[in-house]
Amino acid sequence: MRGADAIVKALEKEGVKHIFGIPGGAIIEVYDALFDSEIRHILTRHEQAAVHAADGYARATGRTGVAFATSGPGATNTVTGIATAYMDSSPIVVMTGQVARSLIGNDAFQEADITGITMPITKHNYLVTDENDLLRIVKEAFHIASTGRPGPVLIDLPKDVTVAEVEFDYPDKIELPGYKPKYAGHPRQIKKAAELITKAERPVILAGGGVVLSNASEELTKLAETIPAYVATSLMGKGAIPETHPLSLGFVGMHGSKYANYAVQEADVLIAVGIRFSDRTTGRVSDFAPNAKIIHIDIDPAEIGKNVDVDVPIVGDAKLVLRELIKHITYRKRKEWEEKVEGWRKAYPLRYRQDEKIKPQYVIEKIWELAPDAIITTEVGQNQMWAAQYFKVNRPRQFITSGGLGTMGFGFPAAMGAKTAFPDKQVVDIAGDGSFLMNIQELATCVDYGINVKVVILNNMFLGMVRQWQELFYDERYSATCLRCKEMSFEKIAEGFGAVGMTVEKPSEVEDALKEAFEIDAPVVIDFRVDRLENVYPMVPAGAALHEVIDEEV
Ligand SMILES: Cc1ncc(C[n+]2csc(CCOP(=O)(O)OP(=O)(O)O)c2C)c(N)n1
Numbered sequence: 001m002r003g004a005d006a007i008v009k010a011l012e013k014e015g016v017k018h019i020f021g022i023p024g025g026a027i028i029e030v031y032d033a034l035f036d037s038e039i040r041h042i043l044t045r046h047e048q049a050a051v052h053a054a055d056g057y058a059r060a061t062g063r064t065g066v067a068f069a070t071s072g073p074g075a076t077n078t079v080t081g082i083a084t085a086y087m088d089s090s091p092i093v094v095m096t097g098q099v100a101r102s103l104i105g106n107d108a109f110q111e112a113d114i115t116g117i118t119m120p121i122t123k124h125n126y127l128v129t130d131e132n133d134l135l136r137i138v139k140e141a142f143h144i145a146s147t148g149r150p151g152p153v154l155i156d157l158p159k160d161v162t163v164a165e166v167e168f169d170y171p172d173k174i175e176l177p178g179y180k181p182k183y184a185g186h187p188r189q190i191k192k193a194a195e196l197i198t199k200a201e202r203p204v205i206l207a208g209g210g211v212v213l214s215n216a217s218e219e220l221t222k223l224a225e226t227i228p229a230y231v232a233t234s235l236m237g238k239g240a241i242p243e244t245h246p247l248s249l250g251f252v253g254m255h256g257s258k259y260a261n262y263a264v265q266e267a268d269v270l271i272a273v274g275i276r277f278s279d280r281t282t283g284r285v286s287d288f289a290p291n292a293k294i295i296h297i298d299i300d301p302a303e304i305g306k307n308v309d310v311d312v313p314i315v316g317d318a319k320l321v322l323r324e325l326i327k328h329i330t331y332r333k334r335k336e337w338e339e340k341v342e343g344w345r346k347a348y349p350l351r352y353r354q355d356e357k358i359k360p361q362y363v364i365e366k367i368w369e370l371a372p373d374a375i376i377t378t379e380v381g382q383n384q385m386w387a388a389q390y391f392k393v394n395r396p397r398q399f400i401t402s403g404g405l406g407t408m409g410f411g412f413p414a415a416m417g418a419k420t421a422f423p424d425k426q427v428v429d430i431a432g433d434g435s436f437l438m439n440i441q442e443l444a445t446c447v448d449y450g451i452n453v454k455v456v457i458l459n460n461m462f463l464g465m466v467r468q469w470q471e472l473f474y475d476e477r478y479s480a481t482c483l484r485c486k487e488m489s490f491e492k493i494a495e496g497f498g499a500v501g502m503t504v505e506k507p508s509e510v511e512d513a514l515k516e517a518f519e520i521d522a523p524v525v526i527d528f529r530v531d532r533l534e535n536v537y538p539m540v541p542a543g544a545a546l547h548e549v550i551d552e553e554v
Pocket of ligand 1 (some may be wrong): 466521
């Protein structure tokens with residue numbers, strides 16, 4: 001059969017149900033083969049959105065997402081999507097068309113060296129130079145993307161490879177001598193960690209996205225309850241423990257709650273699980289958790305000691321390591337520490353000033369009240385931080401956000417991906433007006449395929465987070481952050497695409513508008529005209545330590 005037919009058959013064997021993408025000349029054979037397949041292809045309106053959708057699909061399900069693009073501009077349009085998935089360790093396979101082998105290096109029409117371009121932002125990538133390698137490569141790509149520390153894998157497919165005759169002999173074994181992720185933690189290290197925890201008077205668990213990726217939230221919650229220890233998460237770790245759990249402190253870092261930040265700073269033992277200590281989480285790293293011995297559990301040995309010195313490193317899968325660790329722990333209440341943390345929780349709750357304008361935090365609180373089980377995606381900026389602060393996530397894979405790369409334009413196509421995987425779930429993209437405009441064309445895709453996501457725009461007519469930095473740290477010199485679009489109507493734009501649009505200007509209308517939107521069986525865009533100058537607090541300024549937090553008087 002044609003290489004193209006073999007690819008599609010291989011995808012079927014891998015259990016792929018949905019692909020997001022856009023065709024073109026170099027990948028047309030694969031699309032031709034797809035025509036006869038049961039796999040559902042969703043034609044997005046931009047390749048960046050196709051990759052974000054595959055990524056959102058992967059984050060919501062835990063299964064590998066798949067995106068297609070043609071050569072040249074199609075391939076280069078995937079770059080931001082791939083880098084976004086790479087930074088957040090999301091398993092996706094991206095297949096790109098390439099010019100025929102004889103033309104590679106000729107500056108042929110729509111030629112781009114996409115394996116060269118994506119080398120630093122993929123877990124692995126392939127240019128298929130021999131059609132006899134094709135099926136082995138597809139098999140390896142799915143294996144590499146989804147095992148160990150997950151990540152994006154790209155396969156570049158020269159057009160003549162997709163036309164060439166191949167025999168369909170899909171391998172069932174993988175031989176990658178240089179790639180053997182380590183899953184079980186070292187028993188001696190686990191014992192050492194348990195000894196430290198047993199002696200600790202102020203233990204805190206710091207959970208990252210790795211807990212979500214390894215489906216270890218049950219084990220993590222059990223560990224917290226067994227010690228007992230408070231749990232703070234990174235942004236990516238939201239959902240590692242239900243945020244309504246009495247031991248949850250929510251997320252930590254630049255816009256984390258004061259009580260979470262203080263608890264980390266005062267901890268005497270920090271149990272860091274599946275976390276890479278990004279600067280947004282640690283604040284000034286030299287003053288991060290200064291009183292703590294640090295236990296670091298991570299599947300990627302390259303993360304151990306990368307940003308923070310650790311006392312007990314454990315390389316392994318979070319789920320397996322936690323299961324073992326729990327066996328060595330006996331419950332011991334730490335009354336003094338509990339009183340201290342509960343004191344902070346009482347003294348420094350997340351709060352905002354309510355007045356006659358719509359407060360963005362209020363909108364999020366209402367979303368949470370009305371749809372606590374919804375899958376939430378976010379854009380990037382203030383909207384993302386308010387969503388992280390005020391939407392209490394109750395399970396892993398419920399909160400989908402671009403943490404590492406901070407990609408504006410991610411949330412909406414990621415919501416499309418999540419909704420494609422879970423058509424019966426409410427999926428809400430919490431957006432800023434700037435971010436939503438970066439992939440707004442996907443409204444056409446949503447309408448086309450009946451992907452009924454809800455977009456909640458916290459419209460401040462600013463690139464709000466940058467404006468906030470300018471207000472606080474650049475003497476109110478508002479350089480290029482005002483979007484000046486009072487006249488622009490997201491409601492009409494949505495309607496122009498065939499979706500439902502709404503505009504809301506009064507706090508008293510917020511709840512009814514959300515209720516109505518959640519009932520409508522169509523893609524809905526709600527333009528909430530929020531208080532334009534609202535800032536995100538608390539805030540740890542860039543370069544400050546986690547306890548050097550600024551807050552507003554309420
Ligand atoms: C693709 C991209 N370009 C630029 C930035 C830098 N940036 C971070 S937040 C932000 C403002 C976002 O504005 P908006 O989407 O309106 O959200 P708000 O902060 O107002 O909630 C910008 C420009 C980014 N994160 N991503």
